[in-house]
Amino acid sequence: MTKNDTDPPVPAWVIATIALGSLAALTAAAGAVLTALVSRSVVVPPRQSTQDVDILGVDTAAGTVSLRATADTLLPGRYSLWFDRDGGHARVGEIVSVAEGVVTRALLSIDFGDIERARTGRISGWFFLHPREFGFGFRDVVIDTPLGGAPAWLIPAEDPESTRWVIQVHGRAVRRSETLRATRVFRESGYTSLLVSYRNDGDAPRSPDGRFRLGDTEWEDVERALAYAVEHGATSVVLMGWSMGGATVLQLATRSPLAGIVAGIVLDSPVIDWHETLRYRSAQMRIPTPVQEAALATLSHGWGGIATGLEASVDLDRLDFVARSGDLEKKTLLLHSDDDGYVSSVSSRALAEMRPDIVTFVPFSVARHTKLWNYDPERWTDSIRSWLSAL
Template identity: 50%
Template sequence: MARSTIAKSLITAAGVAGGLVLLTAAGAGFVMARVARTVITPVRKRPQNQSIRAVDDEAGTVTLKDTPDSAVPGRYGLWFDDDTGYARIGGVIEKRDGTVTRDVQRVAFGELRPTTRARLSGYYYLEPEELGLSANSVMIETELGEAPAWHFPAEGIDDGRWVIQVHGWGATRQEGLRAVPVFHREGFTCLLASYRNDGDAPPSADRRYGLGGTEWRDIDAAIRFAQENGARSIVLMGWSMGGAVVLQTITRSSASELIRGIILDSPVIDWIDTLEYQARLLRLPDPITQGALRLIESTWSGPITGLGAPIDLASMNFVARASDLALPMLILHSDDDGFVPSTASRALARARSDIVTLVPFATALHTKLWNYDEERWTNAIADWLGDTVG
């Protein structure tokens, strides 16, 4: 789930609210509908919210506008010229005069040059081949049709241990490529699944996100695919909204007996907590926020939101539903996450300390924990796998 994507859309809604001053009843209704639709509508074009100030080909550096994303240590992907170019960038070399200069590791395509149309990404890898591992593309039969997935078979003796990765809001399977090496080293077959309305898998009739309430069926299909192809135990990993999808899957799947544990990176544990947090950051009036939530949950609001069926947000609060959980769980979350607050992750870890292992970060932002500190992130997963699922 990309903070820049949904936050930019909500900022637009907030601007509309400000323009209406104290809001007439009709104006309030319009803004509520706008906010509700923003949450559940997939966004294909990512906001270009970064600028490239200078490029030094001889030194192998790029200078960016100083922002929280550009200033954080680690290695990242840099999209530029409206996503027609892509480069991998490394650590911070210098910060001064409102700019950040970083190492350029590789320009994958496009001409890296100054532009105001750029954005930073945690993806880093774009294609399976970049990992140097055996991989193939497969199709998973879902109730909506065939959904593509990337399959990385375990090397050597295959003992039937699989990991199925589930990407987040506004993301794709590319999000999980950086996690494949650690699972591969630990002897797991890895499957990176797609799900309805993500731009890869077949869309639903309403072409709206179910925030986990519908997408879990596609991950259930991925579990059946894994079982048919030799999986005897499965770990599910969810990124951001993918965490909400995973939590729905383990509590609703008919094949849950195969699942041995779950790993969650920057997860949505409670949708209401997450959406209220976003609204507070954007200073949306509370009545607007609550009205938008009611629209998402209501049976009568389909013509307004475009949803084919209401979303039961209360059932997606897994702090309140902590007693429904039984599987061992690893949660990795940064306290400075500007999209999904770590409060629910911490609350769930307190409520279910018997099954939840929380690895907190302080300054890694949203779904960029691997990018910020790959060694700590990787070791946390490897250790948990060894201690929990063998």
């Protein structure tokens, strides 16, 4: 059928309605795509770490490296500098100078890679790479998890007769080397350290869906590490969790039949409530509130698996230890910085206020996410040592 001169003109309101309908459809489609991206970003292990630091120059004679000024490059302390898509690793120390947006820092070591050719990298609190750096004994062991053998490092206490253990649980999208910073203080305090891996972290076996469950299932792997500790003589165990590892050990402490042997919990920059954490990160990324809420719903309902690839939904309510503060029974040391940048300290403070009977809160104001040891190792170490002594 073709239009001829006798056809009546299309009313303007019809054209406007069609245009608005098309715009609404496009907006809805864009919102659905953004929702899927937000929800997937939380549970899908990243293939590569974000290289968000510009490396502007290296002076090997002076032992310095110049970096573009960012919140992380301006932090005092000692840090890892990963470069070449994590194919290279160096360690940087205190700030030498800051001028016109350029931070010059001491270059402590170049462990591998060609940093002089590198143009981008990332700052990490994961400072040590392997337990052999400490000069005391360790063993490679394997934990028999529900998904298969997961590698771990076992570092004996100074006292061979000690039956106190600590199990270290790293955060999301990093590996067990993150937890090496705590090895010395626990060893000197009489603890054997077990530094574990868990499903989908790149060391331990992959789950069928290959997705993080934010602690809701990862705790089952750590429970097997707890059983390993008991089988090898542990009579008292401290759980220490970093970032998402904090959410994981909280699940273990409240869901495992083995939790009776847990004497206490140490949390560094922990996720206490994923609702608040995901809203905080989304707000930082300027994601609209409706999309934030849609992403939370996508993660916590079975139908969301179409977008996330999860075999089963994540029980975000079960992971909320502000709402579940009454379920926590273990003495807990909680260390968190108010300028964390990734996991807000709001929930940590709320938990500490609700459970002052068992939670000791040590706040930092300038340390960023899981970089408390790097920024102020003396205060961080003394806090743990004193808490262990009282425990």
